[in-house]
Amino acid sequence: MDLVGHRISAPAVVLSRGRAAERTRREDGGAVSGRGAVRADLEQVFRAAYPRVVAVATRVLGSRDGAEDVAQEVFLSFAHTAVPAGEAPAWLSVAAAHTALNHLRSGRRRATREETAAGPPSSVPDVADDVVTLDERRRVRAALARLPRRQAVALVLRHSGLSYAEVAAALDLSPGSVGTTVRRAESALREELSRHASSH
Amino acid sequence: MRHPTEGTLRRLVDEPAGVADADREHVTGCPACLSGLTAVQRDAAAVSTALDTGAVPDVDAAWRRLSHTVAVDERRRASAPAPARRWRNRLRSPVVAVVGVAALLAGGGAAAAADWLQVFRTEQIAPVSITQADLVALPDLSAYGTAAVVEEPDVREVPDAAAAEQATGLTVPQVADLPGGLGGDPAYQVGDRATVEFTFSAERAAQAAAAAGEVLPAPPAGLDGGRFRLSAGPGVAAVWTSGSGAPGLVVARAVAPTAESSGVPFETARDYLLSLPGLPEDLAAQLRAFSGDGTTLPLPVPAGLVTSSVADVDGAPATVLTSRDGSVAGVVWVTDGVVTAVAGSLDADEVLAVARGLQE
Numbered sequence: 220m221d222l223v224g225h226r227i228s229a230p231a232v233v234l235s236r237g238r239a240a241e242r243t244r245r246e247d248g249g250a251v252s253g254r255g256a257v258r259a260d261l262e263q264v265f266r267a268a269y270p271r272v273v274a275v276a277t278r279v280l281g282s283r284d285g286a287e288d289v290a291q292e293v294f295l296s297f298a299h300t301a302v303p304a305g306e307a308p309a310w311l312s313v314a315a316a317h318t319a320l321n322h323l324r325s326g327r328r329r330a331t332r333e334e335t336a337a338g339p340p341s342s343v344p345d346v347a348d349d350v351v352t353l354d355e356r357r358r359v360r361a362a363l364a365r366l367p368r369r370q371a372v373a374l375v376l377r378h379s380g381l382s383y384a385e386v387a388a389a390l391d392l393s394p395g396s397v398g399t400t401v402r403r404a405e406s407a408l409r410e411e412l413s414r415h416a417s418s419h
Numbered sequence: 420m421r422h423p424t425e426g427t428l429r430r431l432v433d434e435p436a437g438v439a440d441a442d443r444e445h446v447t448g449c450p451a452c453l454s455g456l457t458a459v460q461r462d463a464a465a466v467s468t469a470l471d472t473g474a475v476p477d478v479d480a481a482w483r484r485l486s487h488t489v490a491v492d493e494r495r496r497a498s499a500p501a502p503a504r505r506w507r508n509r510l511r512s513p514v515v516a517v518v519g520v521a522a523l524l525a526g527g528g529a530a531a532a533a534d535w536l537q538v539f540r541t542e543q544i545a546p547v548s549i550t551q552a553d554l555v556a557l558p559d560l561s562a563y564g565t566a567a568v569v570e571e572p573d574v575r576e577v578p579d580a581a582a583a584e585q586a587t588g589l590t591v592p593q594v595a596d597l598p599g600g601l602g603g604d605p606a607y608q609v610g611d612r613a614t615v616e617f618t619f620s621a622e623r624a625a626q627a628a629a630a631a632g633e634v635l636p637a638p639p640a641g642l643d644g645g646r647f648r649l650s651a652g653p654g655v656a657a658v659w660t661s662g663s664g665a666p667g668l669v670v671a672r673a674v675a676p677t678a679e680s681s682g683v684p685f686e687t688a689r690d691y692l693l694s695l696p697g698l699p700e701d702l703a704a705q706l707r708a709f710s711g712d713g714t715t716l717p718l719p720v721p722a723g724l725v726t727s728s729v730a731d732v733d734g735a736p737a738t739v740l741t742s743r744d745g746s747v748a749g750v751v752w753v754t755d756g757v758v759t760a761v762a763g764s765l766d767a768d769e770v771l772a773v774a775r776g777l778q779e
């Protein structure tokens with residue numbers, strides 16, 4: 220996946236190129252109105268990828284409501300891009316991971332998370348509740364927010380079903396180092412869980 | 420043979436086909452590795468359980484919600500005057516090309532150096548969640564008049580410093596001593612001058628005031644219909660890539676933004692706009708910073724993401740921006756109407772050393 224490709228080497232122009240491309244699309248996209256068209260395959264891509272995008276965001280946020288908000292945000296963004304359909308699932312997953320982590324870090328979803336974590340069981344059956352306490356779940360999110368971004372994204376993408384090759388492409392890592400990155404993230408999270416488990 | 424790494428063991432857990440045969444065979448017969456594999460498996464399973472929330476979303480309902488949002492968004496875009504869109508979208512670009520480094524710095528403020536990549540990636544893939552691009556936008560005055568693009572920046576790559584100088588007419592500063600870990604030749608990017616012409620409209624300003632529930636103060640004589648020309652660029656950026664492929668150092672230079680007017684001085688218009696009721700605070704801050712004579716840079720710094728301090732570069736006052744974790748830093752200064760910025764995965768002392776050592 221060439222999300223960044225040549226752009227990596229040119230940070231100062233990453234923005235302007237991105238903007239330039241966006242502008243071009245917007246202006247050429249709507250001959251009459253001069254604004255960007257919504258991509259024609261949006262519904263098709265949406266229906267195929269939505270569950271996975273929500274799953275990615277849910278793993279980060281621990282709350283389905285918050286995750287669905289993130290998914291909406293990501294697809295709204297995607298609606299005006301020219302990302303090839305073949306790259307869309309990975310693009311959307313990476314976008315969902317970053318957007319959800321942004322929300323997690325900024326605490327924008329804190330209220331929702333705490334409500335979910337502290338409130339009565341939601342009406343949605345939740346198999347994981349049997350084995351993971353809500354308190355534990357909250358700690359996992361806090362630990363996730365503290366991980367280096369690359370580790371957090373790799374972890375979430377891998378656990379959301381992206382292959383090592385897909386995670387590698389998304390993060391510009393070699394497939395060999397994806398295992399190392401994921402492993403480090405898991406060690407850190409596990410340590411966090413054990414530390415609390417043993418202190419109680 | 421040596422033991423496979425923990426990363427290899429981790430892949431063995433859920434993608435064994437991706438692990439080399441020799442490694443797999445080794446693990447099968449090695450008690451230490453088998454024990455390690457068990458630990459890796461256990462952690463992976465525990466984290467998988469902790470992360471999994473069993474979400475099964477309602478795709479139809481979600482699609483209805485998105486369709487609605489897209490439709491509303493489209494209507495909003497359609498009703499927004501096209502010149503306003505151009506104003507916002509195009510004017511950003513030339514300034515961004517120059518001080519994009521600073522914006523990236525702001526955007527990456529909370530990120531570690533290794534996260535530079537993610538910062539760019541995030542910019543690429545989730546524009547809705549990125550607002551720092553607005554940091555380098557010129558003031559969006561669309562509520563107070565109309566704007567038309569006169570010149571486009573056309574940002575592009577050129578082969579070397581000589582080509583960059585020819586394209587921009589700017590002296591491309593040479594870095595005397597590259598910081599450790601960086602080497603080789605940079606990639607050069609250039610952009611032409613961009614210009615937007617803004618025409619003040621008392622009627623529009625009155626509408627904006629009315630929308631805020633206020634009455635428009637009487638505009639200064641001659642302001643209604645007064646035209647202002649805001650320009651920025653040309654500009655050039657030299658980018659060195661570090662060994663990991665992440666951008667290590669950026670040296671950028673451009674003609675600073677300027678404003679000219681056909682009659683009423685820009686400052687008069689600016690001060691009047693600043694006096695208007697209902698003017699958004701962020702826009703007001705941008706306007707205050709925009710002296711319009713090419714001596715200051717409209718660069719609001721988001722408090723909380725970066726820290727800014729003051730230094731000097733060869734006698735010119737400079738703004739030093741450092742990410743809160745100290746892993747990314749940049750310095751921006753203006754001399755004779757030209758903005759220069761140096762930024763990278765470096766500390767403040769290192770960017771200052773590069774900045775002070777630049778050879779013209």
